[in-house]
Amino acid sequence: MLKLFRFLRPYRWGVALVMALVLLQSLSELYLPTLMADIVNKGVIGENQGYIWKMGGFMLLVTLGGTAFSILASYYSSKVASGFGLVVRGKVFSHVENFSLQEFDKLGTASLITRTTNDINQVQQVLIMMMRMMIMAPMMSIGGLIMALSKDAKLTLVLAVAIPVLALTIYLIVRKAMPHFKSIQKRLDKLNLVLREGLTGIRVIRSFNRLEHEKKRFEAANAELTDTSIKVNQIMAFMMPLMMLIMNFVSLSIIWFGGIRISHEHMQVGDLMAFLQYGMQIMFSLLMMSMMFVMVPRASASAVRINEVLQQEAVIRDTDGAGRAGAGSLQSKRGTIEFADVTFSYPGAEQPALSGISFKANPGEITAIIGGTGSGKSSIINLIPRFYDADSGSVRIDGRDVRDYTQEQLRAKIGLVPQKAVLFTGTIADNIRFGREDASDDEVRHAAEIAQASGFIEEMQEGFGSPIAQGGSNVSGGQKQRISIARALVRKPDIYLFDDSFSALDYKTDAKLRAALRSETTEAAVMIVAQRVSTIMDADQIIVLDEGRVVGIGKHKELLKSCEVYREIVASQLSEEEIA
Template identity: 75%
Template sequence: MIKLFRFLKTYRWAVTLVLGLVLLQSLSELYLPTLMADIVDKGVIEEDLPYIWKIGGFMLLVAAAGTVFSIIASYVSAKISAGFGKIVRNKIFTHVEHFSLQEFDKIGTASLITRTTNDVQQVQQVLIMMLRMMVMAPMMCIGGIIMAVSKDAKLSLVIVVIIPVLAAAIMIVAMKGVPLFKKMQIKLDKLNLVLREALTGIRVIRSFNRIEHEKKRFDEANADLTETAIKVNKIMGTMMPLMMLIMNFASIAIIWFGGLRISEGHMQVGDLMAFLQYAMQIMFSLIMVSMMFVMVPRASASAVRINEVLDMVPDLKDPEQPKRADAKRGYVEFRDVTFSYPGAEAPAISGITFSAQPGEITAIIGGTGSGKSTLISLIPRFYDVNGGSILIDGADVRELSQEQLRSKIGLVPQKAVLFTGTVADNIRYGKEDATDEEVRHAAAIAQASEFIGEMKEGFDSAIAQGGSNVSGGQKQRLSIARALVRRPEIYLFDDSFSALDFKTDAKLRAALKSETLESTVLIVAQRVSTVMSADRIIVLDDGQIAGIGSHKELMDSCSVYREIVFSQLSEEEIA
């Protein structure tokens, strides 16, 4: 957790101010019992009313000053904690943005959300406590012991006996609670995962009548977390009663032995009252420490999880001196490319060699699991190849900066993703400074103008989270418009026409042809009708190229392609 506190450098002066204020507050609280002892011994016993008023007024001033110090310290520490949380969340988000898909798969989206929210909050809460207590607790404990000894050294032996008992009780409770706090965060991850799956997949769950099954899954994860939380809270719940019991026994012992010391004339009543208060301050300082023991283990577990994300080195790194691509504007070449997913027994694709040039449409077709989407995802460098190389305009993608590489690409993913905002906002996601005319033109090419015009506010109509208020085909067309408005050198369409009817598909492909005359276009498709007119068709089978050529050439030379064609088209359509 201390490793995370490096982000407090911005607030170093504010931290110093809080520590100074807490020190002054502690001194004021340590001074009050001595003033009270003076009032009793010199004012009450000697019946000196002016002295009582004088010291009483001074006590009020000291108490008021301590209260002011406490309020300011609380305010500043809260600001420091909130600012620290903001910085850490920003660091996590910025770092995660550079992860490859491999790192996302390793940690999991649900866990990343928990680490960015709940885990950071746990560390924030402990930071507030530490700012207030890491000075106060030691100061109150050490100062209380010194003041107690100054009042009566022999009576202080009671405190010497009590402190180890109190410390041992705290240690035993903490040792039992620490492992459970770590388990709680893992179980919270599991609960978030189940909840996220249930909410995002609600349509599938309802369509298959699996509501009870998902409810059971959630109940199990919820019960598991609740059981651990109850167990750890029971353990930690014993701490306060245990502390109070020890403190009350300590009070009884102090009053008993203090009474004997007064009767023997070795101590005054005021000193005993002050001694009792100092003993309570010492005990309360140890209770503060015990509260830290309750919070710190959980925050430490959270800090470990946060550091795990921040310390994870992304597989994808920009070269120290990025190479500049040649001015070929979109030339793509695969040279004997092989790629395997982490932990996979066999490569997803192997021995892939082909080239795609500007002004051409290259289509990729194959059966399910043949490696089509994998091949496309290697071009924008979502993953790095295991063997061979991918060149864009003559430069290996690993030698280009990721920003430079992706600025050349307009990707339409297999699963259309829309963001909350307006229709225009989603199209402008491809080009932030796109004019209204450019947005409308991209929508027209993507065959989206008609349904956008039917929406209540047209291009200013709101898109709900995940695009839940538009159909699958409308999502795909908006995703295509988003890529088109960018006017990139390379278009990647990853099965982006699957939700479109044949008529819209044909109109869209015809419009795309005139729009992408100077760009390289790669289309992944399941439909033969989508790829038949392509300049070049690459047929994938089990991760390898089974054939390359035009539709006519492949019908003569590639059995895999013929099988796909015959499974989709009638003899009349083929002819």
């Protein structure tokens, strides 16, 4: 957790102010029992009413001062902790944005959400307590011990026995509870995962009548979290009764032995009353520390999880000198894609997804990729914008290895339409402008027309200003795909990547879209991953994949003669008349 506190640097003066206020609050509270002892010894026993009023008024002023310091300390500690939470959330989010798909696969989306919200909130809440209690408790216990010694050194032996017993009790309880606090966060991760899957997949769940199954999954994850939380609370529940038992024995002992000291005239009544209060202050300060020990282990577990994200190095990083190579080559061959003997495996996979892939896609041409399920079509697309890096061989754009570009430079050259169309909350125009923020209204409309989306957009009540719900749930699959295609078109990149982006379109719309795309992308390289033969028949180059290897490259008619895998795919989709 201490590693995270480096983010408190901008708030160091706020932390110092809180410490000063807590110090003043502690001093005022430590001074009150001494004032009370003086009132009893000199005012009540000495029957000096004037002294009682004078010191009583002074006690009231000290109390009001302590209250004011406490309120200010609470305000500034909350302000510092909220600022700390703001900084850490920002750092985590910006760091996660740099992750490759490999890190997302490793940590998991549900876990990253939990770490960015619940875990940071846990640390933030404990920070407030730490600035107040962890500073105040030692001050009160040490200060109270000094003041108790000043009242009667021999009676302090009672505290010398009680404090170690109290501290040992706290230690044993916290040590037992610590592993369960770590387990709670993992259980919370699992609950979030089940909940997220249940909410995002609600249509599939309902269509297959799996509501009861999902309900049981959620109840099982919820029960695991509840059982662990109950177990922790059962352990921690022993703390308060034991603390109160020890404190009551301490009070009884102080009164017992204090009464003997007074009877032998070694101590005054007021001093015994002050000593009793100092004893209680010491005990309560240890109790405050025990409350911290309840919170710190859980926050510590959360801090470890946050640090795990911050310390996770992105596998794909900009290399030293990336982006510095000559610009001349970029101008001469804009939009050229070349794979040279590329082999790639997903982390933890037994077999490579791609083996010995070599081909070249030129600007002004449409290159199509087809193959069976799991043949590696999407893997090729993922290597071009460096979502993953090749294990061996090289992927080159405009004659340069993709690793020699900065990621920003590389992706600025690419317009990607992913396999699963993703839309964001906002208007349709906002979603299209996601491709290029400064696109004019005319450019947005033109991109929508090419993507065959302008028809249904104009039929909507607010046209391009129509709102898109979360995840695009208020538009159909085909409409989502066309808006995604318009988003890539408005970018006007050197390379277009369509990863099975026409699958939700009917044949007529598909044909119109491909015809419009050809005239729009005359100077750019276009790569289309498709399952439908009709989508790629007119491509300038078709790459046929089978089990991660290229088994054929050429045009439609050439492949019908030379590639058996392609013939099988065509035969499964087209009639003999259509093939002829």
